[in-house]
Amino acid sequence: MNPIAKGAGALGGVLVAMATVAAYDSTAGAQKGAPGIGMETVSTLKELAEKTAENQVPFMLPPAPKDGARAVDAYKNVQVLGHLSSAEVTRLMASITQWVAPDQGCAYCHAPQRDANGKIVLNDLGYPLADNNNMHSDEVYAKVVARRMIQMTMHINQDWQAHVQKTGVTCWTCHRGNPVPKNVWYDVPEQDTRFGGIPGPPNQHAYATNAGLSSLPHGSFRPFLVNDENIRVQSNEAIDPENRASIKQAEWTYGLMMHMSSALGVNCTYCHNSRSMGEWNTSPLTRTTAWYGIRMVRDLNKEYVEPLTAILPPQRLGPMGDGPKANCATCHQGAYKPLLGVSMLPSFPELAAWVPQPQKTKTPEPDPSAAPAASASGAPATSASAMPAASGSAPPAASASGAPSAAPSGATGAPSGSSAIPEAKPASSARP
Ligand code: HEC
Numbered sequence: 001m002n003p004i005a006k007g008a009g010a011l012g013g014v015l016v017a018m019a020t021v022a023a024y025d026s027t028a029g030a031q032k033g034a035p036g037i038g039m040e041t042v043s044t045l046k047e048l049a050e051k052t053a054e055n056q057v058p059f060m061l062p063p064a065p066k067d068g069a070r071a072v073d074a075y076k077n078v079q080v081l082g083h084l085s086s087a088e089v090t091r092l093m094a095s096i097t098q099w100v101a102p103d104q105g106c107a108y109c110h111a112p113q114r115d116a117n118g119k120i121v122l123n124d125l126g127y128p129l130a131d132n133n134n135m136h137s138d139e140v141y142a143k144v145v146a147r148r149m150i151q152m153t154m155h156i157n158q159d160w161q162a163h164v165q166k167t168g169v170t171c172w173t174c175h176r177g178n179p180v181p182k183n184v185w186y187d188v189p190e191q192d193t194r195f196g197g198i199p200g201p202p203n204q205h206a207y208a209t210n211a212g213l214s215s216l217p218h219g220s221f222r223p224f225l226v227n228d229e230n231i232r233v234q235s236n237e238a239i240d241p242e243n244r245a246s247i248k249q250a251e252w253t254y255g256l257m258m259h260m261s262s263a264l265g266v267n268c269t270y271c272h273n274s275r276s277m278g279e280w281n282t283s284p285l286t287r288t289t290a291w292y293g294i295r296m297v298r299d300l301n302k303e304y305v306e307p308l309t310a311i312l313p314p315q316r317l318g319p320m321g322d323g324p325k326a327n328c329a330t331c332h333q334g335a336y337k338p339l340l341g342v343s344m345l346p347s348f349p350e351l352a353a354w355v356p357q358p359q360k361t362k363t364p365e366p367d368p369s370a371a372p373a374a375s376a377s378g379a380p381a382t383s384a385s386a387m388p389a390a391s392g393s394a395p396p397a398a399s400a401s402g403a404p405s406a407a408p409s410g411a412t413g414a415p416s417g418s419s420a421i422p423e424a425k426p427a428s429s430a431r432p
């Protein structure tokens with residue numbers, strides 16, 4: 001080859017290389033462990049900009065006056081917000097509407113207004129209008145769900161600070177303007193593992209949207225995010241005759257780990273030192289936070305979310321008849337901290353903790369100078385309105401007890417053979 005052609009070839013090579021570099025976005029990295037061991041998280045600036053735009057807190061109403069009658073007296077059927085002032089309840093209702101049902105409005109949860117013929121009155125957008133005289137009614141299932149959600153939010157913020165710190169959550173963290181959060185999961189039918197009609201090893205031929213699009217088990221959530229199945233599979237010694245964990249079981253663990261990574265928008269080294277995935281003392285602290293997160297999600301699904309299935313309408317149920325449930329992505333939505341760590345609780349302290357509910361103030365003794373008939377009748381209207389509060393100071397028992405126990409066995413099935421696996425050694429199964 002003559003020198004000119006060689007030169008032109010080299011120049012062409014440089015141009016191709018430059019074009020290739022220009023086609024990549026610029027990146028930013030965050031070091032998560034000792035340098036040189038790959039414990040770095042790298043994102044493109046475009047990804048960071050998109051993530052920032054997707055994780056904004058919404059407009060928040062200014063605080064409402066705390067004085068005036070307690071909601072327990074001002075309203076007929078408040079069971080969890082009775083300690084607030086009625087102005088505070090009104091502000092919270094407006095905010096809840098903005099967070100959960102911004103288009104649908106108050107009647108997403110409250111009984112609709114009806115005209116003289118009993119027809120539901122619609123607004124300009126075609127959504128029902130709420131009946132201002134019937135706001136106490138619990139006839140719409142979404143209101144009963146929302147009441148339990150208020151309790152769940154208070155419980156997360158008060159009792160799970162080992163995970164959510166003081167940052168905490170509001171309805172917006174999960175809902176972001178949707179009646180059902182964007183990231184929920186259902187039990188999945190038994191997987192068809194055939195590939196072109198040929199039976200193959202389990203789970204190897206279909207990508208799992210639940211597991212970062214890997215070909216790992218689709219059903220890791222039920223064993224690990226509702227039930228307390230053992231996630232640990234690794235031995236603590238090179239050749240450990242006591243570790244009976246199978247490759248199949250490890251696949252379930254990896255399925256969950258893929259979900260956790262994609263839910264937070266991070267890679268494995270955000271929580272692990274890849275030299276030893278199982279070792280706690282070389283893992284970043286984020287892994288301990290995640291450990292609490294797993295226990296928190298189990299608690300939320302078992303105590304709050306699953307029991308509500310009993311009152312959900314059929315269109316809310318998944319292919320196996322179960323309701324939508326929470327996982328890491330429900331709150332995190334691709335961010336290492338939901339809303340990138342911004343707390344809404346300073347503006348909504350009423351959601352920070354559960355407060356024992358006050359009794360309805362006693363109706364004042366009737367004025368003795370009033371007509372005797374009035375005192376004899378005992379003001380039926382007021383005593384009637386006192387009733388719901390009394391029954392309501394207990395948690396919504398019907399929904400809580402109505403857990404459908406008939407979860408499909410295929411989906412509940414923990415990694416098969418896991419019961420035969422001896423527990424991880426005490427040291428490693430103990431809490432970090
Ligand atoms: C996502 C569901 C939801 C939406 C949307 C909603 N509410 Fe509520 N509302 C509730 C729940 C739950 C309660 C009961 C709280 C309790 O038990 O302490 C309630 C109670 C009330 C009460 C007390 C009624 C009584 O007498 O017991 C009023 C008034 C009220 N809401 C007004 C509104 C208004 C006005 C809107 C629209 C701006 C609205 N709500 C939107 C869920 C909702």
Ligand code: HEC
Binds near residue numbers: 173312326
């Ligand atoms: C940890 C995440 C999370 C938080 C925080 C949360 N929710 Fe939910 N919410 C869910 C999940 C998951 C579902 C689906 C399960 C269900 O409907 O039982 C749901 C369902 C609902 C529904 C039923 C919607 C429908 O159309 O079926 C309502 C209403 C609701 N939430 C209101 C609220 C309100 C109000 C708050 C704040 C006080 C709140 N949620 C906070 C996760 C959350």
Ligand code: HEC
Binds near residue numbers: 268287
């Ligand atoms: C958000 C933090 C987090 C991320 C990201 C994460 N893990 Fe984990 N991982 C954990 C926690 C916490 C445990 C322990 C769970 C438990 O014991 O309940 C664990 C356990 C494991 C185990 C079992 C260790 C043992 O003792 O047997 C393996 C293997 C593992 N992870 C691999 C991975 C891989 C591979 C990735 C990336 C695809 C990953 N992890 C991403 C937090 C994380």
Ligand code: HEC
Binds near residue numbers: 169330
């Ligand atoms: C109820 C909402 C919610 C759910 C569900 C949730 N998280 Fe979180 N998580 C948070 C909040 C809020 C923070 C921020 C706490 C703070 O400010 O430090 C957080 C922080 C974290 C952190 C610390 C990040 C850091 O850089 O310090 C990790 C790791 C984490 N979550 C992992 C998980 C995993 C894994 C799951 C699922 C098993 C999960 N989370 C489920 C709300 C949630």
